[in-house]
Amino acid sequence: MQRLKLHHMLSPPSCSSHAALLSSCLRTKSLSSSCMQPSPWSGLETWRNSPLNENRCWGPKGPQTIGNADTPPVSSASSLAELGALVLSTSDPLAKSNLSHIAYFTWRQHNLPLGACQPPPRPARPLKPQLVHPKEIPAPKNSGLPLNAYMLHNLAHVELNAIDLAWDTVVRFSPFSEILGEGFFADFAHVADDESRHFAWCSQRLAELGFKYGDMPAHNLLWRECEKSSDNVAARLAVIPLVQEARGLDAGPRLVQKLVGFGDLRTSEIVARIANEEVAHVAVGVHWFVSVCQKLGCAPSSAFKDLLEDYNVELKGPFNYSARDEAGIPRDWYDLSTNNKDKNKKRANSEKLSEVYERLASIISMESENSSLNRP
Known part of the structure; x- marks a missing residue:
């Protein structure tokens, strides 16, 4: 029964009566006493209340602002959902990154409503990189890029997808704003802003190395995982922050070590900073997944496992237990x-x-x- 609820009770509504029925159902559910509550990340409230981060350039000593930090508002959108749809409809990677920041800035500074609208079927993408099957991604020695640029290009691809994943979550589930609450959308818009800054750092460093995003093929696995969960907010939270972004916590330290071994300390510092900031994004996923489970009256641990099984999502180690513990994911959720x-x-x-x-x-x-x- 719980699986049925998770699949159907938080799916995008087709009409207002469906949304009203959903709201009524959620209000009548209570949390099982057997549900184990994860320990929240200690920095979550500080992250939420932090000022707008204008450090979109990587200077000699780390992140810094780019000249005049004033950001113009977007006049063609009147709500957060509409702003997110604009970002999703932008194909140029750097333009998408910049517009993501402008969208978040505009919403926060001008107190726009959340609104509601439909996302595009898939995010707009540039002609390059060519998207291929993961098995067709060239090995580093066959990519035409040195190892540091190869790893940085892969990370840039992840960060660009992450911008769209966060905004798609905001826009796709905007009809549920009364149920999920403004905090849900504020958090994921904040995540999108962080991801846009991460892409800007990767893009800048690639240019310093003499390359650009699109210089080698990439895969479309991240968006395919996002499409899997387009019908269910609980599944979206399980699949994206708690699996995909949590993998970033696992891979980050290994990537930093490889870059240090390669002799590229500047790139390693960028990657280390990105990996550190991803803890907040996973913690946001944990918080809202537990919140949804509370509304559905089910235990988060079993719900998480059921959703991964139902949506055919695989958990892969090795796991960075310390980073996952910090983000608040209980080990019994994922440790095989x-x-x-x-x-x-x-x-x-x-x-x-x-x-x-x-x-x-x-x-x-x-x-x-x-x-x-x-x-x-």
Whole structure:
């Protein structure tokens, strides 16, 4: 029953009556007492309340502003959802990155409403990079790029997709603003702004190395994962922040080490900063996934596992446990060894219970036989 609720109760409404029914259903649900609450990231409220981050350039000593930090508003949009749709409809990568920041700035500075609109079927994309199957991505030695530029290009591709993933979440689920609350949309617009800054850093560093985004093929796996969860906000939270972005926490330190080994300390510092800032994005996913589960009256741990199974999403290690712990993802949600231990423990308990039942059945049978023999 819980899986049915997760699939249908938070799906984009086709009409106002569906939305009203959804709202009524959610209000009547209560959280199971067996639900384990994750430990929230300690920096979440600080991140939420932080001023607009204008450090969109990577200077000699790290992030810095680009000249005049004043950002012009977007006059053609009157709500956050409309602003997000504009970003999604922008194909040029740098223009998309800049517009993402302008959109977030405009919404915050001008107190625009959340609004509601439909996202485009898929985000606008440039002609390059060519999108191919992951197995067709060239190896570093065949890419035409040195190893540091190769790794940076891959990261830039992830960050560009992340901009669209965050804005698609804002726009696609904007009809649910009364249920999810303004904080949901504020958080994911904030995530989109962070991701746009990360792409700007990657793009700048690629240019310094003599390359640009689009100089080698890339895959479309990230957007395909996003499309999987387009019908369900709980699935979107499970698949994107709690799986895809959490993989960034796992891969970040390894990527930094490779860049240090290659001798590119400047790029390694950029990657380390991006990986550190991704903790906030995963923490946001944890917070809102738990919130949705509370509305649905189900345990987050089992709901997370059910959704990954239903949407055919694979969890891959090795895991960066310290970063995941900091972001607030309980290990029993994703750690296969922990899950296997739990299954083995349940199996062992079940076997013990079976033995007990068999003994009881044997005793009852013997008592029945003795009783019949002793009858006059």
